[in-house]
Amino acid sequence: MTQLVLGQALNGAIIGAMYGIIALGITLTFGITGIVNFALGEFMMIGAYATYALADRGGLPYPVAVVPACLIAAAAGYLSNKAFFRFTRNNLVNGLLVSIGLISIFESASMLLWTATPVEMHFVLPGALRLGDIGLPKMKLVVFAVIVAVIVATYFALARTWLGRASFAYAQNPEAAMLMGVHTPRLETAVMLYSTGLAGLGGALYASLYSLEPAMGGVYVLKGMEAAILGGIGSLMGSLWGGVILGVIEGVGSIFLPTAFRDAYGLAVLVAILLFRPSGLFGDE
Amino acid sequence: MTGQALLWGGLYALPIFVRSDFLLTIFIFTFIYGILAVTFDLIFGFTGQLSMFHPAVFGVSAYMTHLLAVHYKLPFWAATVPSAAAAIVLAIIVGSICFKFRLKTFYFAVVTLAFAEMIRLGVMNWNSVTNGTLGLVVAGKPTIYWPGSGIVPVKGPIAWYYLTLVCLSLTVLVCARCLRSWMGRCFGAIRLNEDLARTLGINVFRYKLLSFAIGNALASFAGGLYGYYTGYIDPGYLGINQSMEVLAMVLLGGQGTLVGPIVGSLVLTGLPHAIDLRAEVRSILYGAILIFTILVMPRGIVGTLNAWRSRRGA
Amino acid sequence: MALEVRGLSKHFAGLVAVAEVSFRVAPGEILGIIGPNGSGKTTLLSMMAGLLAPTVGSVLWKGREIQRLRPDLIAGLGIVKTFQNPQVFAELTVSDNVLVASHLALKRALGARRGLEVLGAAQAVEHRLAARVGEVLALCNIGAAAQQLAGNLSYGEEKMLGIAMALMCDPELLLLDEPASGLGRDEVRNLETVLDNVHTAGTTLCIVDHKIGFLRGLADRVIALNYGQMIAEGAPEQVLNDPAVVEAYLGAGHARA
Numbered sequence: 001m002t003q004l005v006l007g008q009a010l011n012g013a014i015i016g017a018m019y020g021i022i023a024l025g026i027t028l029t030f031g032i033t034g035i036v037n038f039a040l041g042e043f044m045m046i047g048a049y050a051t052y053a054l055a056d057r058g059g060l061p062y063p064v065a066v067v068p069a070c071l072i073a074a075a076a077g078y079l080s081n082k083a084f085f086r087f088t089r090n091n092l093v094n095g096l097l098v099s100i101g102l103i104s105i106f107e108s109a110s111m112l113l114w115t116a117t118p119v120e121m122h123f124v125l126p127g128a129l130r131l132g133d134i135g136l137p138k139m140k141l142v143v144f145a146v147i148v149a150v151i152v153a154t155y156f157a158l159a160r161t162w163l164g165r166a167s168f169a170y171a172q173n174p175e176a177a178m179l180m181g182v183h184t185p186r187l188e189t190a191v192m193l194y195s196t197g198l199a200g201l202g203g204a205l206y207a208s209l210y211s212l213e214p215a216m217g218g219v220y221v222l223k224g225m226e227a228a229i230l231g232g233i234g235s236l237m238g239s240l241w242g243g244v245i246l247g248v249i250e251g252v253g254s255i256f257l258p259t260a261f262r263d264a265y266g267l268a269v270l271v272a273i274l275l276f277r278p279s280g281l282f283g284d285e
Numbered sequence: 286m287t288g289q290a291l292l293w294g295g296l297y298a299l300p301i302f303v304r305s306d307f308l309l310t311i312f313i314f315t316f317i318y319g320i321l322a323v324t325f326d327l328i329f330g331f332t333g334q335l336s337m338f339h340p341a342v343f344g345v346s347a348y349m350t351h352l353l354a355v356h357y358k359l360p361f362w363a364a365t366v367p368s369a370a371a372a373i374v375l376a377i378i379v380g381s382i383c384f385k386f387r388l389k390t391f392y393f394a395v396v397t398l399a400f401a402e403m404i405r406l407g408v409m410n411w412n413s414v415t416n417g418t419l420g421l422v423v424a425g426k427p428t429i430y431w432p433g434s435g436i437v438p439v440k441g442p443i444a445w446y447y448l449t450l451v452c453l454s455l456t457v458l459v460c461a462r463c464l465r466s467w468m469g470r471c472f473g474a475i476r477l478n479e480d481l482a483r484t485l486g487i488n489v490f491r492y493k494l495l496s497f498a499i500g501n502a503l504a505s506f507a508g509g510l511y512g513y514y515t516g517y518i519d520p521g522y523l524g525i526n527q528s529m530e531v532l533a534m535v536l537l538g539g540q541g542t543l544v545g546p547i548v549g550s551l552v553l554t555g556l557p558h559a560i561d562l563r564a565e566v567r568s569i570l571y572g573a574i575l576i577f578t579i580l581v582m583p584r585g586i587v588g589t590l591n592a593w594r595s596r597r598g599a
Numbered sequence: 600m601a602l603e604v605r606g607l608s609k610h611f612a613g614l615v616a617v618a619e620v621s622f623r624v625a626p627g628e629i630l631g632i633i634g635p636n637g638s639g640k641t642t643l644l645s646m647m648a649g650l651l652a653p654t655v656g657s658v659l660w661k662g663r664e665i666q667r668l669r670p671d672l673i674a675g676l677g678i679v680k681t682f683q684n685p686q687v688f689a690e691l692t693v694s695d696n697v698l699v700a701s702h703l704a705l706k707r708a709l710g711a712r713r714g715l716e717v718l719g720a721a722q723a724v725e726h727r728l729a730a731r732v733g734e735v736l737a738l739c740n741i742g743a744a745a746q747q748l749a750g751n752l753s754y755g756e757e758k759m760l761g762i763a764m765a766l767m768c769d770p771e772l773l774l775l776d777e778p779a780s781g782l783g784r785d786e787v788r789n790l791e792t793v794l795d796n797v798h799t800a801g802t803t804l805c806i807v808d809h810k811i812g813f814l815r816g817l818a819d820r821v822i823a824l825n826y827g828q829m830i831a832e833g834a835p836e837q838v839l840n841d842p843a844v845v846e847a848y849l850g851a852g853h854a855r856a
Contacts, residue, residue, distance in 0.1 A: 036391065084576055084580065087580050092389075092390060092391035092577050093335055093390055093391065093394075095290075096335075096391060096574075097532065097536070097575060097579045097581070098575075098576050098579060100529050100532070100572070100575060101571075101572040101574075101575035101576035101579075102572060102576065103572070104529065104568045104569065104571050104575070105569050105572035105573060106568065106574030107568070108564075108565040108567075108569045108572070109565075109569060110566035110567070111564050111565045112563075143292055159392075179550075218525075224557060225395065229395075235395050258410065260406065260409070260410040261406055261410065263402070263406060264402075264403050264406050264407075267399040267400075267403050268399075268403070270395070270396075270399050271382075271399050271400070274386075274388065274392050274395065274396055275382065275386045275388075275396075275524065278392065388635040439684060441719070462717055462718065462719070463717060466716050466717040466719075467701075467702060467705050467713060467717070470695075470698060470699045470702070470716055471699075473688070473691065474688060474699045474702075476687055477689065477690055477691070478686060478687075478689075480650075480686070481682075481686040481688065482671075482699070483650075483669070483670040483671045483672075483674075483688070484648065484650070484670050484674055484680055484682075484686075485671075485674060485677050485679070485700045485702060485703070485764060485765075485767075486671050486674035486677065486679075486702050486703035486768055486769055487671055487699075487701065487702050488669070488671045488672075489671070567712055598633070
């Protein structure tokens with residue numbers, strides 16, 4: 001029994017890391033630019049399909065395919081910001097509505113290109129690590145390690161550098177930041193590029209493990225939002241913890257209650273957090 | 286006022302001039318979705334609460350109306366009443382939680398979405414009752430009393446046209462009455478400045494809940510009608526894309542108006558069928574319209590027309 | 600005795616905004632509350648209106664404790680507060696703004712039967728309310744702007760609209776938070792006339808302001824706050840010349856009256 005729980009927990013944690021990287025994108029975007037990008041899952045989907053196209057169809061080795069995939073996702077993010085998102089700064093409802101529109105567009109475009117039939121990439125890194133009775137596929141561990149590394153690196157980059165402080169100054173008071181020499185439109189663009197690029201990376205990593213379908217973005221952005229809120233919007237490390245906790249709750253929870261309701265756990269936790277501790281587990285009051 | 290008279294008069298007179306079943310069908314769907322859109326606007330455009338809960342009552346009442354009619358041998362109309370009651374109960378539970386905790390707009394949307402999703406998952410997995418993802422076939426028909434013929438089933442596009450139009454008219458009438466009264470003033474006050482409304486003696490929690498309950502209760506009728514008209518119900522009724530479609534209709538047509546959502550419904554229901562598009566392309570169009578409307582024309586068609594007209598008059 | 604404030608304190612994470620303030624407001628009087636910026640006047644008033652919960656202490660209205668009640672219930676009991684930065688419904692016309700404020704009046708007139716009004720069956724009450732809206736607008740001298748959008752008003756007009764809305768609630772006790780701030784000389788005189796009329800009609804007023812001259816002529820009694828504490832209480836001239844008060848406003852060097 002404990003092996004089962006442990007196994008589910010570990011698998012859940014790995015999936016949770018994937019929620020976390022989306023959560024990081026959401027938290028960064030909202031925390032710094034005040035824009036709510038609920039369409040972030042679509043950029044994950046773009047990164048995933050781009051990786052599939054470049055690696056499987058295009059013949060590039062997987063690690064090489066990941067980089068342009070992220071760039072493609074980031075480019076899409078840049079265009080979305082330039083055309084739409086930047087007009088929704090601090091207007092949560094409009095940001096949500098624009099996101100919904102973009103989700104429709106991207107998902108349907110993807111359906112036209114790839115059809116609704118799920119596609120799967122060939123095995124990138126076969127083999128698994130054995131921990132007692134639990135088998136953990138090596139690729140999953142790689143994915144987990146990469147995501148954690150990226151999130152931690154982002155945290156240090158923002159917490160300890162001038163750029164980071166400038167970003168948070170901008171978040172607090174854009175005019176003052178501008179007067180102090182922070183080039184604000186460029187900062188906003190940078191944040192959008194980075195967060196969508198991150199989502200693209202998440203997608204690229206996802207592609208190595210699971211099958212892809214056009215609707216995948218919708219599911220992950222909801223989980224990412226739950227993770228971001230759970231960890232506390234604005235808390236960078238919180239997005240990783242929030243994601244992992246969510247993943248573990250789902251994984252372990254599905255042992256005891258029907259798997260069909262797995263998504264419901266996250267939703268119930270989300271509601272509870274928003275009602276009782278809206279600043280999340282690691283956010284400030 | 287004459288604009289309204291023309292509109293409704295035109296709609297009621299339409300089947301005299303329009304014989305095409307295809308066009309009548311578009312209007313039938315327009316009216317059913319119109320009920321959803323108008324009631325959503327009551328909560329969103331007038332009271333300022335972005336609710337993503339509509340699909341939940343739409344779907345639940347579709348299932349309930351059919352199941353009650355089948356298992357308890359009830360006529361359609363008798364079955365809609367408990368469904369509406371269920372919608373009110375759900376709205377009160379969810380609404381009380383959300384409004385008690387004073388959730389701000391965005392979080393209110395997220396929490397109502399979460400609740401709607403949980404209900405959808407429940408419906409989807411309750412196979413014994415709902416038949417899960419396979420859905421249910423609705424063979425029954427609503428019946429009405431027709432003088433001279435007694436109780437007759439509603440069959441055929443013209444009968445359905447008038448049935449749905451009457452339901453829409455009643456919905457609009459009820460909403461209009463509420464909005465023109467002190468209730469409407471309270472809703473508007475809550476939308477514009479909640480804190481000020483409180484100091485003027487308005488129980489914000491109670492009236493948010495009232496708006497939410499009325500909107501969801503009336504929306505439940507759309508669920509029953511839709512299920513019976515299309516003859517098929519599945520958990521997709523409770524999905525997020527229903528929210529998106531209704532939202533698009535209200536934003537495009539004009540939030541904060543009663544006619545706007547109907548116009549939006551007509552455009553978004555009619556256009557995809559007028560231009561023969563694949564489902565995916567239609568979705569892309571929805572998305573584009575949504576974005577365009579928010580960024581460029583936030584008042585929607587009717588709202589922009591109204592503003593333009595008052596500027597010319599003033 | 601209409602309102603009593605007993606040992607009222609408000610702490611904000613280490614900052615003491617109001618410290619153990621106690622006083623009474625007699626029915627029908629005009630009480631002024633003065634003090635330099637940051638002395639806790641607005642916080643005090645907010646607690647009296649139920650917009651803020653006190654950390655310690657109580658507010659009693661006709662003998663009943665009200666500090667934990669919701670603001671709309673307190674308004675229903677007869678206490679209405681205006682805001683320092685005028686709060687209006689910007690997208691509605693001036694008269695619609697006041698009409699929104701008729702909610703309490705409608706409740707009192709119809710009670711549980713106000714469902715009738717929804718059905719259009721309460722014409723008499725509606726007419727009365729509409730007439731009252733006109734009266735209140737005229738009383739506040741903004742009748743001419745009745746059809747303008749509240750968002751387009753000048754600052755002074757917005758402030759008068761705020762007062763008009765408060766008056767529409769038929770308050771027994773009207774709490775005014777810096778009603779004269781930001782107003783020009785003519786507007787202040789207009790305000791004084793309006794408040795005088797309101798007072799003559801029987802409403803108790805509690806006015807917070809830091810414009811001493813404004814309160815000097817209007818108030819029956821004045822209390823003074825400094826750093827959240829009450830430092831003087833009494834007749835206007837007496838308080839305004841109190842050395843502690845002068846020091847609070849102008850600094851120790853001016854303490855000699």
